[in-house]
Amino acid sequence: MMSYIWLQTADGSIQQVEQEVAMFCPSICHEIQTGMGSSKNCAISLPSQVNPAMLSLILDYCRFHQVRGHSNKEHKSFDEKFVRMDTKTLCELTSAADSLQLKPLVDLTSCALARMIEGKTPEEIRETFHLPDDLTEEEKLEPLRNISDDPRIRLLNRLYARKRKELKERDRSKNVEVEEELVDERSVDDLLLFINGGNGASKDVRASKSKKKNRKRKDQQNCAPSNCTDKESNVLNSMRHNAKAHSHFLPNFGDALKLHIEDDRFAPEGDFDDGVDDPVLREEIDREVEDFARRLNSDWPERMQEILSLGQERKRAPMSTDWNGSLRTYARLDLVQK
Amino acid sequence: MDNVLGRDMISDLPLSIIETILTKLSIGDAVRTSILSSKWRYRWATLTQLVFDDKCVSLSNDSANAENNLVKFVTRFLFLHDGPIHQFALSTSFSHSSPDIDQWLLFLSRKDIKELILELGEGEWFRAPSCLFSCRKLTRLELVRCELDPPLSFKGFLCLRYLNLQQVLVAPDVIESLISSCPLLESLTLSYFDSLALTVRAPNLKYLILEGEFKDIILENTPLLVAISVAMYMTDDIAEHFEQSSSCNFDKFLGGVPCLERLIGHIYFTKYLSIGNDLGIIPITYSHLKIIELYQVSFEDMKEVLVVLRLIVSSPNLQELQISGSSNASVAIEAPDLDFWEKECPSDYTLNRLKTVKMTDMSGVPHEMGFIKFLLGKSPMLDIMSITPSVYVTSGKLNMLIELVRFRRASAQAEIVFIQDQV
Numbered sequence: 204m205m206s207y208i209w210l211q212t213a214d215g216s217i218q219q220v221e222q223e224v225a226m227f228c229p230s231i232c233h234e235i236q237t238g239m240g241s242s243k244n245c246a247i248s249l250p251s252q253v254n255p256a257m258l259s260l261i262l263d264y265c266r267f268h269q270v271r272g273h274s275n276k277e278h279k280s281f282d283e284k285f286v287r288m289d290t291k292t293l294c295e296l297t298s299a300a301d302s303l304q305l306k307p308l309v310d311l312t313s314c315a316l317a318r319m320i321e322g323k324t325p326e327e328i329r330e331t332f333h334l335p336d337d338l339t340e341e342e343k344l345e346p347l348r349n350i351s352d353d354p355r356i357r358l359l360n361r362l363y364a365r366k367r368k369e370l371k372e373r374d375r376s377k378n379v380e381v382e383e384e385l386v387d388e389r390s391v392d393d394l395l396l397f398i399n400g401g402n403g404a405s406k407d408v409r410a411s412k413s414k415k416k417n418r419k420r421k422d423q424q425n426c427a428p429s430n431c432t433d434k435e436s437n438v439l440n441s442m443r444h445n446a447k448a449h450s451h452f453l454p455n456f457g458d459a460l461k462l463h464i465e466d467d468r469f470a471p472e473g474d475f476d477d478g479v480d481d482p483v484l485r486e487e488i489d490r491e492v493e494d495f496a497r498r499l500n501s502d503w504p505e506r507m508q509e510i511l512s513l514g515q516e517r518k519r520a521p522m523s524t525d526w527n528g529s530l531r532t533y534a535r536l537d538l539v540q541k
Numbered sequence: 542m543d544n545v546l547g548r549d550m551i552s553d554l555p556l557s558i559i560e561t562i563l564t565k566l567s568i569g570d571a572v573r574t575s576i577l578s579s580k581w582r583y584r585w586a587t588l589t590q591l592v593f594d595d596k597c598v599s600l601s602n603d604s605a606n607a608e609n610n611l612v613k614f615v616t617r618f619l620f621l622h623d624g625p626i627h628q629f630a631l632s633t634s635f636s637h638s639s640p641d642i643d644q645w646l647l648f649l650s651r652k653d654i655k656e657l658i659l660e661l662g663e664g665e666w667f668r669a670p671s672c673l674f675s676c677r678k679l680t681r682l683e684l685v686r687c688e689l690d691p692p693l694s695f696k697g698f699l700c701l702r703y704l705n706l707q708q709v710l711v712a713p714d715v716i717e718s719l720i721s722s723c724p725l726l727e728s729l730t731l732s733y734f735d736s737l738a739l740t741v742r743a744p745n746l747k748y749l750i751l752e753g754e755f756k757d758i759i760l761e762n763t764p765l766l767v768a769i770s771v772a773m774y775m776t777d778d779i780a781e782h783f784e785q786s787s788s789c790n791f792d793k794f795l796g797g798v799p800c801l802e803r804l805i806g807h808i809y810f811t812k813y814l815s816i817g818n819d820l821g822i823i824p825i826t827y828s829h830l831k832i833i834e835l836y837q838v839s840f841e842d843m844k845e846v847l848v849v850l851r852l853i854v855s856s857p858n859l860q861e862l863q864i865s866g867s868s869n870a871s872v873a874i875e876a877p878d879l880d881f882w883e884k885e886c887p888s889d890y891t892l893n894r895l896k897t898v899k900m901t902d903m904s905g906v907p908h909e910m911g912f913i914k915f916l917l918g919k920s921p922m923l924d925i926m927s928i929t930p931s932v933y934v935t936s937g938k939l940n941m942l943i944e945l946v947r948f949r950r951a952s953a954q955a956e957i958v959f960i961q962d963q964v
Contacts, residue, residue: 290550290551291548291550294550294551294554295550297554297558298554298555298558301554301555301557301558309558309561310561313558313561313562313565314565316551316562317562317563317565317566320562320566320570320574321566321567321570322570325573325576325577328574328577329577329578332549332550332551332552333548333549333550334549334551334552334577334578334581335549335578335579336578337578337579338576338578338579338582
C-alpha cells in the first residue's frame, strides 16, 4: 500500500507524492513527522526555491536513490546522467535542493558546477554563468589577484603599476604639507634596509627615495612642473637603471654596502638643503654622484685603500671605524670640493 | 542571445554552496575566480579548507623556481585570507626551507586550525616549530618526514582524534606521552619507525595501524580497540631481543582488546606473537572478532602454528579468514604432530559464522594441510575456501590437490577453489 502526501509548491499548485520518495528529503521528512501533509488541506508548503519543475527533478532523484537495491556503479551512472542539464537549471536545482536540505543532491550539483569552472578562462566562465564583467580594469589587475600564476596578468600588472606610480607622483607633487614627514621616513627606511640587509626591499626604497627627492626639488624651485618632471623622471629612470647595473659589480660586499652608496647619493641632497637651487646644477651633481658610485663599484679594493688613507688626513670630519661611516664622509667631501 | 537575456544564477546561491563549489576546485582555480565579477572577488578568501600541493603553481622546469613559486603562493594566500581556517594540507615533494613553513604554522595556530596535514619531501626533514604544539583545537594531525620535539610545557592535544605519523623522527618516550596525553584519540597510525618499544595507553583508541621495526608493542590501556593492523619488520637486534624475551607477547598485545573486530598482521607479526606463548587457559574470547588476516605465517614453526590456533579458538564469531604462508618446502618435512589440530582444540568447537577462507602461498607443508582439514571440519557455514599454491611449488600441486579432495567438509555448500597461477 503506497501512501501519499501532499506538497504545495511556491506557485500555489498542490501535488500528491509517494511518501517514501518524499521522505528522502530531510526537511519534508521533518514536516511529515509533525503531522503535516496528510491531506490536501494541510499540504506541506515547500520553500520558494522549489517550483514544480525543480520538484519533479528532485523527486526523480529521490525516487532512484531511496531504493536500496542499486549498486554503487548504478548510482554513479544515474548521477552522471542526471546532472546533464543546462546551467540555469543546474543552479536552480542546487538552490532548491539546498532549501530542502537534501545534501547528497547539493553535493552532486556543486560538483557539476565546479567541473564547469575548473580549467576555464575567466571569459569562458563568465559566459557560462552570465556573470557581469563589472570589475574595473585596475581592480582586475591589482596585485591582490596576482597570486595565480597567469603570466599575462603579471605583465599587465607591472605596466599598470608603473603607470599608476607616475600618476601618483604627479598628484602628490601638489601636496606641500606631506613634505616634512618624509625626511623622517627616509631614515627609517635606511634603518630597515640596514637591518634587513637590503634584500628585495632595495628597489622599492630606491623608487620611493627618488620620488621624495623629486618632490623636494620641485617644492624648492617652484618651476614649471611639467618640464622638471620630464627631466627628473628621466634622471630618475637612468639612475634606477644604473643602480641595477651596479648590483652586478658588488658580489662580495653585500647589498648593504651598495645601498649605502646609493644612500650617499641622496644624503648630500638632504644635507645641502640650503645650497643648490638650480635644477641644472642639481642634475650635474646627480650625474657626478652616479659616476662616482660607478667608479667605486668597479674597482672596490683599491678604492677602499684610497678612502682609508684619505680619511685619516681629514681631521674635522668625524671618523667612524666602520666602512659606512668613512664612505659617507668621503662622498660628502668629494662634493664639497667640486 | 542568451548573454543579454540570461541572468546571473550562480552568484546568488547561498554562501555555503559557493564554498562547497570552491572547495571542489583546485586551490589555484578557486583563487582565479576572484577575477570573474565583483561578487566573486573575495569569495575564495573565506574558504576554510585549504589544500596545497605541487600542482598549485604552474610547473616549471627549474625545481628551485617551482619551490619558490609554491612558497610565494602559499604565503600570499594566507596573507590575503580572511576568517577561520579549519583544514590546511600541504603535500609537496620539495623539502622547504624552514622559515616559511614555521611562519605558516604560526599563522595557522592563531586561526584555530583543526586539521593539519604536512607531507614534505626527501631531503633534510622539517623540524616542527613549537607553535605547532600550541594549536589547541587540532583534531587531526598527519605528518610525513618531520622531526618532532615538543616543548616541556606541552600537555597534549586535547581534541586530537586522528594521528598519523610517517617517517617522523621523535624520541620513544615522547611518542608514548604524546599518545597518552591525547585523551580523545581514536585513530593512531605510526609508520616507518625504527626499533621502537611502544606502549600504547589510549582509552578511546579504536583504530591502530603500526608499521616498522618494533621491539615490543604493549597495548596497555586500549579497551575500545576495534581494528588493528600491524606490519613488523625484522632487524638483527630485534631478532636477538625476541630470543631473549621472556614475557608472553600475545597477552601483552592482545590481552586487553575485547571489542576487537578486525585483526591484520603482516610479515613478522605472527612470529612476534608466538614468543612466550603458552597454550594454557585462554583468558579472552574475542566475541566480536570477525576478520583475521595473517600474512607470512610459517607453518613449519610450531609456535606460530600455536598462535594461529589460539586465535581461531578464541574467536567463535569469525566470519572471514585469510592466511598466507611463508614456508619453503622443497623437501617434505616430517611434521611431529600431525593430529595436533584435533588434539588442541575442544572437540565440540565449531566456527559457526565462518564463511570465507582464503589461503595463499601454500606450499603443502603438513601443518598447512592439517590446518585446512581442521577448518573444513569445523565450519558448518563455510561458503568458499580458496587455496592458492605458492609460486615455488611446481610438482607438489598435484599432491596438495589429492590431499584436499579427501578432507571431510562440515558444510554442504562449501566450494573449494584451487587457484592455478595465472600466467
